[in-house]
């Protein structure tokens with residue numbers, strides 16, 4: 380039997396968080412659901428790049444589904460699996476808020492993949508020499524919604540994993556997110572007003588192009604993609620903070636509640652700004 | 664200079680929906696191994712959970728290493744010095760044995776990778792799991808998982824080791840290995856060992872605490888508890904229905920534990936189990952103590 384090693388000097392919370400986040404990121408990257416999602420993303424994107432048009436930014440739905448929606452299940456299962464040893468984990472110096480923060484940071488793994496995907500599609504759009512009636516800024520904003528959704532889905536999984544104990548909760552959350560997103564497409568069927576934009580854009584993920592009939596020309600919905608991205612980022616912050624509140628205690632918990640309140644105000648503000656932009660549709 | 668006890672519980676009470684799991688428990692622990700015995704539902708796990716800072720008592724005071732852990736910083740400081748094996752440990756999906764203990768080591772703030780891996784290998788070797796550490800936890804046997812749980816508790820050689828039935832499901836050979844590990848830990852650390860195996864307590868502990876109905880029924884040296892059974896254990900040719908307990912042994916004779924000697928019986932050397940049966944009387948017999 381070997382001699383006992385020197386016990387670690389008490390690490391700063393930052394050092395523990397970094398080490399733990401790296402461990403969680405490795406677990407995320409090895410998750411079969413995530414890996415299957417990446418393969419599906421590559422296949423779906425490769426087959427779509429052949430016939431790109433001005434609505435190319437709406438390809439963001441692919442990472443939103445393959446990484447974001449699938450990520451709800453991954454985030455949930457990673458969170459539940461490390462809760463299983465229960466009291467042994469709770470008796471360790473790294474407390475619940477820190478463990479949740481590490482899991483939230485691991486959700487940047489699908490985000491990084493989605494970012495690489497966005498660069499790939501942007502380069503393909505640039506190379507396709509399209510008329511780009513809607514401008515590069517808007518196209519980039521639309522692509523960015525897919526990147527944020529790829530982080531947001533897993534964060535919702537972590538949130539649900541922290542607050543519920545029932546094993547199918549991740550699946551239920553994925554269904555709820557899908558339902559919310561689909562319900563908001565009703566905004567695209569309404570007249571082009573700011574209220575219509577609000578119905579369209581309060582979703583956790585939104586597509587931007589539609590048409591008035593099978594043979595009608597496609598159009599791009601009104602509203603600001605970049606303020607919408609800011610709204611999505613605020614929703615991600617809300618999910619991560621709400622997950623951390625669960626096991627935080629004392630002053631830390633109070634602080635997190637304050638952060639939640641601030642983020643809620645920021646989310647509403649960003650959504651309002653996204654909807655305040657010109658609601659007129661742009662025909663492509 | 665006064666020596667600060669590792670654990671000092673004063674008037675600790677815990678109720679679950681009106682039932683007292685612990686009722687006014689006073690306990691002071693210092694270095695050495697203390698056995699915790701008691702029938703099912705006596706409150707052993709509740710006592711260990713409170714001492715491990717994962718459960719807060721309803722009333723009373725818990726002082727660990729001389730401090731009352733209140734805020735997150737104090738809790739972390741105390742947790743850095745304790746190792747805890749819970750009675751029930753769900754097993755994380757998707758981890759290998761090594762991966763799980765490594766993950767626990769990260770939670771215990773071993774941030775340096777090389778040092779952490781060396782420590783994980785050390786504890787796995789201690790519990791004799793180094794050969795199967797690459798296997799998935801789900802593929803390990805019940806006894807191997809129990810030893811894996813013990814391995815994570817031993818990380819960093821903690822000053823306070825709280826073990827809730829560590830030898831359940833562990834084969835006799837491995838139990839002896841674990842006794843060696845625990846006896847070594849008890850030389851410098853405070854070890855509280857909850858168990859139904861009286862022979863583990865007899866083999867390892869200098870002190871024993873018997874809980875019953877959430878109250879401390881005995882707290883003292885193992886030898887003192889055994890001594891309470893002197894002159895109350897016999898070997899007889901027939902069972903004695905009037906005795907506290909009597910059963911047929913492998914030799915064909917009946918071991919009788921009670922107040923009066925049956926006719927023709929000869930005195931026998933009392934064991935800790937006999938003393939435990941006599942102390943708890945009917946309660947020990949109805950809830951049973953594993954031999």
Ligand SMILES: Nc1ncnc2c1ncn2[C@@H]1O[C@H](COP(=O)(O)OP(=O)(O)OP(=O)(O)O)[C@@H](O)[C@H]1O
Pocket residue numbers: 679680682683684701702703704705706707708709710750
């Ligand atoms: N989380 C809980 N909720 C409700 N009751 C509980 C809980 N934990 C323990 N109890 C009750 O408290 C009492 C003491 O339980 P505890 O688990 O501490 O006993 P124990 O001595 O460890 O028993 P065993 O030998 O079976 O492990 C029991 O009556 C039990 O039903």
Ligand SMILES: [Mg+2]
Pocket residue numbers: 707708709750827
């Ligand atoms: Mg118990």
